[in-house]
Amino acid sequence: MSIRTRYRLRTPSTGREIFVEAEPGKTYRDRDTGEELEVVGKVLPLPPSDSNLPWAVENLRFCPWCDQMAQRDLNECPTCGRRMGPIHAH
Template identity: 70%
Template sequence: MALRQRYRFRAPSTGREVIIEAQPGHVYHDRDSGEELEVVAKLTPLAPSPSNLPWSIENLRHCPWCQQMAQIDLNDCPTCGRRMEPQTA
C-alpha cells in the first residue's frame, strides 16, 4: 500500500524524469546534474491507496457486480466493496 503520494519530477536542464514517493517539505535533486528537480505531475491513484499501479486503461478492469472500473491488482471493488474474481491474462 502506497502511503506517500507519488510525483513525476523533471530536471530542467536535461529533461530527465523520475517518479518518486515524495514527502512534503523535502527538496529532491537530480543524481547526475545535482540541480533541483521540479514537480511535473501528481500520479494517480492518490495516496493512500491499496494499489501501486498507475490508472491507465491497461491497468483497469470492470467490476462484475457494479460495472465500475477498478484497478487490476485489487481483490475488492473500491466502489461496491464486493470481491472480484482473479484477473486472467
C-alpha cells in the same frame, strides 16, 4: 498502505521523469545531472489506497459488478467493495 503521496517529477534539462513518494518541503535531485527535479503532478490514486499502481490505462480493469474502473492489483473493487475475479493473460 503508504501515507505519503506519490508525485511525478521531471528533470528540466533532459525531460526524464520519475515517480517518487515525496515528502513536503524536501528537495529531490536528479541522480545524473544533480539538477533539482520539478513537480509535474500528483500520481493517482491518492492515499489512502490499497493499490500501488499509477492510475493509467495499462493498470486498470473494469469491475464485473459495478462496471467502474479499478487498479489491476486490487482483489476487491474500491467502488462497490465486491471481489473481482482473477486477471487472465492474453
